[in-house]
Amino acid sequence: MIPLPPMAPPGVATSESLASDLSCFPTPDAYVALVRAFKDDGFELCADLCGVDYLEHPGRNLPDSVVPTRFEVVVNLLSLSKRQRVRVRVQAGDDEPRVASLFDLYPGTEAMEREAFDLFGILFDDHPDLTRILMPEEWEGHPLRKDYAVGRVPVQFKEAPGPR
Amino acid sequence: MSDLHVRSAERPDFLTVETSEGAQGLQARDATSTLELGRELGAVLRANGLTLDPNDVDLERRDDETMIINMGPAHPSTHGVLRLMLELDGEFVLRTKPVIGYLHTGMEKTGEVLTYVQGGTNVTRMDYLSPVANELSYSMAVEKLLGIEVPERAVWIRMLMAELNRVASHLVWMATNGMDLGATSMMIYGFRERELILAFFEKTAGLRLNLNYVRPGGVAADLPDGWQDDVAIICDTIFERSFEYDQLLTGQPIFRQRMEGVAPITAEEALALGVTGPLLRSTGVPWDLRRTMPYLAYDQVDFDVIVGTYGDNFDRYAIRLNEIRESIRIVRQCLEKMPSGDYRSQDPKVTPPPRARIGESMEALIHHFKLFTEGFAVPAGEVYSAIESPRGELGCYLVSDGGPKPYRLHVRAPSFVNLQAVPLLMRGGSVSDAITVISTVDPIMGEVDR
Numbered sequence: 001m002i003p004l005p006p007m008a009p010p011g012v013a014t015s016e017s018l019a020s021d022l023s024c025f026p027t028p029d030a031y032v033a034l035v036r037a038f039k040d041d042g043f044e045l046c047a048d049l050c051g052v053d054y055l056e057h058p059g060r061n062l063p064d065s066v067v068p069t070r071f072e073v074v075v076n077l078l079s080l081s082k083r084q085r086v087r088v089r090v091q092a093g094d095d096e097p098r099v100a101s102l103f104d105l106y107p108g109t110e111a112m113e114r115e116a117f118d119l120f121g122i123l124f125d126d127h128p129d130l131t132r133i134l135m136p137e138e139w140e141g142h143p144l145r146k147d148y149a150v151g152r153v154p155v156q157f158k159e160a161p162g163p164r
Numbered sequence: 165m166s167d168l169h170v171r172s173a174e175r176p177d178f179l180t181v182e183t184s185e186g187a188q189g190l191q192a193r194d195a196t197s198t199l200e201l202g203r204e205l206g207a208v209l210r211a212n213g214l215t216l217d218p219n220d221v222d223l224e225r226r227d228d229e230t231m232i233i234n235m236g237p238a239h240p241s242t243h244g245v246l247r248l249m250l251e252l253d254g255e256f257v258l259r260t261k262p263v264i265g266y267l268h269t270g271m272e273k274t275g276e277v278l279t280y281v282q283g284g285t286n287v288t289r290m291d292y293l294s295p296v297a298n299e300l301s302y303s304m305a306v307e308k309l310l311g312i313e314v315p316e317r318a319v320w321i322r323m324l325m326a327e328l329n330r331v332a333s334h335l336v337w338m339a340t341n342g343m344d345l346g347a348t349s350m351m352i353y354g355f356r357e358r359e360l361i362l363a364f365f366e367k368t369a370g371l372r373l374n375l376n377y378v379r380p381g382g383v384a385a386d387l388p389d390g391w392q393d394d395v396a397i398i399c400d401t402i403f404e405r406s407f408e409y410d411q412l413l414t415g416q417p418i419f420r421q422r423m424e425g426v427a428p429i430t431a432e433e434a435l436a437l438g439v440t441g442p443l444l445r446s447t448g449v450p451w452d453l454r455r456t457m458p459y460l461a462y463d464q465v466d467f468d469v470i471v472g473t474y475g476d477n478f479d480r481y482a483i484r485l486n487e488i489r490e491s492i493r494i495v496r497q498c499l500e501k502m503p504s505g506d507y508r509s510q511d512p513k514v515t516p517p518p519r520a521r522i523g524e525s526m527e528a529l530i531h532h533f534k535l536f537t538e539g540f541a542v543p544a545g546e547v548y549s550a551i552e553s554p555r556g557e558l559g560c561y562l563v564s565d566g567g568p569k570p571y572r573l574h575v576r577a578p579s580f581v582n583l584q585a586v587p588l589l590m591r592g593g594s595v596s597d598a599i600t601v602i603s604t605v606d607p608i609m610g611e612v613d614r
Contacts, residue, residue, distance in 0.1 A: 021548065044435045047550070048559050048576040057565040060544065074561065076548050076576070080435075080451055087548065103199075108438025110203060111584050119272075128199035131187040134265040134613055144273055 005041030009033040013063035021076075021085045025066045031090045032100045038077050038086060039105055046106035047085070048076040049113060051092070051120035055146040071097035071122055075109075092122050101127040119144035190232050190249035190261040193225070204251075204259040204587055230258060237266045241344050241599045244609030248586070248598070255594045260587040264580075267613040275573030279539030280306050283570065284376045287560075290575060291611040292373060293336055296322075296329040297553035299378035301575070304459065305549040305560040306380040309542045312514060315506040316461075318382035323460045324395070324498040325368070325377060326551075327491040331402060332361040333554040334484045334491075337606050338409060341481065344603045345422050350412060357405055360398050367394065381515045382508025395499055399492045406488055413481075423478035427589040427601045430475060437588070438581045441556025442487070443605060446472035446479035453552035465497045480604040487554075513540050539568035548576075555579050555606055575614060579607040 004012060004022075009030040015023050026034040052072045054060060062068055071092040078085050092099050101124040102109045113124045114133040121142035124130060132139060141148055193201065236247035245266035251259035275286050287302040288295040300322060307314060314322075339354025362372040367388050369377035377384050388394075413419045429439075431447040444451055452469040454462040470486040472479025508515050516535050517528035534540075544566040550559040556578030563572040582605055589601045 045440075046438055047440075047557060048548070048561060048574075050561060050574040050576075052563055052572045052574075057544075057563075057571050060565075074546075076559065076561070078557075080449065080456070083456055085548070085550075106438065107203065107436050108581060108584055111580060112438075115580075128197060128203055129187075132265075133188070134268040136265070137188050143270060150273065150277060 005037040007037040007040055009037070011065075013065045015061075015063050021087050023087045023089060025063055025089055025091070028090055028092070028099050031088070032102065032105070035075065035077070035088060035102055035105055038088070041079075042081045043077040043079040043084075043086065045078040045080060046075065046102065046109050046112075047078040048074075049102065049109050049116065050074055051097075051116040051122045051144070053120060053144065053146045067091065069097075070094045071120060073097075073099050073116065073122060075102070097122040098125065099123075100125045103127055118142070121145065188263055190251060190259060192232070193230075201259070204261055205591060225253070225258070229253065235598070237263075242602055243340060243607065246583075246602065246607060246609055246612070248602070250590070250595070250598065252595070257590045257593055257595065257598055260590045260598075262583050262586055264583070264609070264612050267609045269613070271614045272573055272575065275570055277569065279568045280380055280542060280570065281535060281539045283573070284379050285374070287573075287575065288374045288376050289610065290577065290614055291553060291555070291558070291579070291608050293333040293608055294329050294554050295373065295375050296325045296378055297551060297558050298575070299376065300326055300460075301549055301551045301553070301558045301560040302562075302573075303378050303380045304551065305547050305562040306542060308547045308549055309545055309562060309564055310380070310514065310540075311543070312381065312509055312511055314382055314509060316503045317505040318507050318509075319460050320498055320502050321383050321387060321507055322378055323462065323465075324387075324495055324502070325365075325375075325383075326460075327494045327498070328361050328364065328395075328398070330491045330554045331488050331495075332358045334488050335361075335402075337484055337554075337603075338413075338488075341600075341603045342413065344599050345419060347413060347416075347419065350409065353405070353409065353412075357402050360401060364391075364394050364398060367391075379508070381511065382506070384508075386507040387502075392499060395495060399496055399499075403489060403492050406485065406492075409485060414485075420478065422596075422600055423481055423604075424476060425474070426477045426597050427593055427604070428474055428476040429585060429589060433588060434475070434585065437584050439556070439585050441552070441554070441578050441582065442480055442483045443556065443582055443585060445470060445483055447475035448473055453550060453557060457550070459549075459551055462494075464501070465494050467491075467494050477600050477604045541566060541568050542570075550576070553578055555608065555611075556582060575611075577611040577614060579609075579611045580614075583607050583612060 012030060012034055013025040024034060052074060055070055069091040073090050073092050075088040090099055101113055113127055116122045117130050118132040118134050119142055230251050230253050232249060232251050234249055236242040237245040247263040249261045250257050271286055271290060275283055278286055284299050287298045290298050335354045335358040339351045342350025365375060366372045369375040429447060431449050434444045434447050448471050450469050450471050455469050467490045470483045472483055512531045516532055521528040522532050542564045544564050546563040548559055548561045550557050558578055559576030561574040562570055565571040586605055590598050
C-alpha cells in the first residue's frame with residue numbers, strides 16, 4: 001500500500017482498489033488540499049479527471065466513513081519519478097454537484113473539467129471558462145447522466161420497445 | 165460615376181445571430197477574464213499566480229489592434245474537424261482557442277448500452293488511426309476486473325499488432341505532416357507503406373481499419389498461415405524506406421526551417437498541461453509507459469525510448485520517425501519469440517466456443533447463446549488501465565456494477581489532453597507555423613470528441 005503524502009489533510013479514507021492503485025476518498029473540503037499534497041509529493045501529472053453518475057448503482061464499495069452521493073469526480077494522478085498512480089475519488093453531491101477546480105494545480109485539467117461539466121453538469125468552482133466543450137452551446141441537459149434518455153431508432157421489430 | 169449603383173450587401177439579422185460566437189468561441193479581450201486570457205495566451209504555469217512572459221505577448225493590447233479569425237472546422241490542415249479561433253496581429257498569432265465537439269457522437273454513452281463483448285466495436289472507432297491501442301486499453305481494463313489471465317501467445321500477438329499499428333499511425337502522421345508542409349511526395353510514400361500494414365491487418369482480422377481484433381480474453385483470431393513472411397517483408401520494406409524519408413525530409417533545408425526551433429515547449433509546461441506521448445518525450449522526459457510501467461510483454465523485448473532535447477517541431481518529427489524504427493525492432497523480436505499455444509483464454513464464460521463445437525455440444529451452444537445475447541457479467545468495481553498509444557497515454561476508466569454492460573466507460577484520450585498545448589505552442593508564431601503545430605501535436609478528432 002502506498003502511504004498518503006506527509007502533507008495530506010487528516011481524515012482521508014483510503015482503500016486499495018483492483019488496479020493496485022491507491023484510492024483516496026477526501027471530503028469536498030479536503031479535496032484540493034489532498035491533491036496539492038500529492039502534487040508536492042511528486043505526482044507531476046494529472047492523467048485523467050472524469051465524472052461518474054451513480055444514480056442506478058448506489059450500493060458501491062466505499063470505505064465506511066464515506067457518505068456516497070450521486071455524483072463522483074474521479075481524478076487519476078501519475079508520478080513520473082516514483083512510477084506510481086493514485087486515484088482520488090471525491091463525492092460531488094446529489095442535486096447540484098459542485099467541487100473545486102484543480103486548474104490552479106494542474107492547468108491540464110481545464111478541458112477535462114469542462115467535459116465533466118458538459119456531460120454531467122458537475123460545477124467546478126474557480127474554473128476559468130466553464131462552458132460546454134463537446135455538446136453545442138444551446139444543448140439542454142447533460143447527456144452522460146443516467147436519467148438522460150438515450151433515444152432510440154425503432155428499426156428491427158414493429159412492436160418491440162427500444163432499449164429504454 | 166455618380167449614377168453607378170453600388171450594391172451593398174444587406175446582412176439580415178438572423179444571419180448575424182446564427183454566426184455570432186457564443187461562450188465556446190474566442191471572445192474579445194475585454195470580455196475575457198484574466199485567468200482565461202492567460203490560458204488562451206498559453207501562460208499555464210500558475211504555481212505562483214498568473215505568470216506571463218512580458219517579452220512575448222503583451223496583455224495591454226487593445227481589441228481594435230487585433231483580429232479574431234476562424235480556422236476550420238473544414239480546413240484541410242486541421243486533420244478532420246478541428247476548429248481553431250486565432251487572435252492575430254497581422255501575421256502573428258496572439259491567442260488561440262481550439263473549439264471541438266464537431267465529431268462528438270457520444271461514444272462513452274454508447275459504451276454503457278453495449279455489452280462487454282460488443283464494446284470493442286465501439287472503442288475501436290475512437291482513435292481511428294490506432295484502433296488496436298483502443299481495443300487493448302479497453303480489453304485490459306475488462307480483464308483486470310474479471311481477473312483472468314491472457315495466454316502468452318495472445319499477449320505477443322497483441323504486442324505485434326499494437327506495434328504494427330503504431331508504425332501505421334506514425335506513417336500517416338509523416339504523410340499528413342509532409343502534406344501540410346508542401347512535401348506531397350511524402351504524403352504518397354507514407355500512405356503507400358501503410359497499405360502494407362493494412363493489408364496484413366485485413367488478412368489477420370478481416371478488416372483494415374476498425375479491427376475489433378483485440379477482445380477481452382485474447383484476440384479474435386490466430387495469425388494467418390505464413391504470417392512470418394508477411395511481417396518480415398513489412399519490417400524490411402519499411403525499415404529500409406525509413407531512410408528514404410530521412411533523405412527526403414530530414415536533410416531538406418525548407419523542411420528544417422519550417423520545423424527547427426518552431427513552437428518549442430518545456431518539460432515543465434508539458435507536465436503541467438498533462439501532455440504525454442511524443443510531445444512529452446520531445447522535451448527530454450523519458451516517459452514511455454511501455455518502458456516505465458510495462459504491460460503485455462514489453463519488459464521482455466529490447467527497444468529504445470526516443471527522447472528529444474528542445475521540444476520543438478523537429479524533435480517531434482524525429483521522435484516519430486525513430487519510433488517507427490524502434491517499433492519495427494519490437495516487431496522483429498515478436499517474430500522470433502512468438503510462443504505457441506492458445507490465442508485466447510479458454511474460459512467458456514468469456515470466450516465463445518469454436519464454431520465447430522456448437523453443432524455437437526449442448527454446452528457450447530448454451531455458452532455461445534448466452535455470450536452473444538446477454539454477455540458475461542463482470543464483478544463490480546472500478547479500474548483504470550493505461551497504455552502507450554502512438555499519441556500518448558490512452559487510459560480506460562471502467563466502472564462495473566456487476567452486470568454485463570459497463571456502468572461507466574471513460575476513455576482518457578491523449579489527443580484530447582494534448583490539444584491543450586496548442587495555444588501555448590502557437591503563441592507568437594505565424595499562421596504558417598500554426599499549421600505545423602496542429603500537425604506535430606497530431607490530434608485525432610475521433611478521439612478528441614469521442
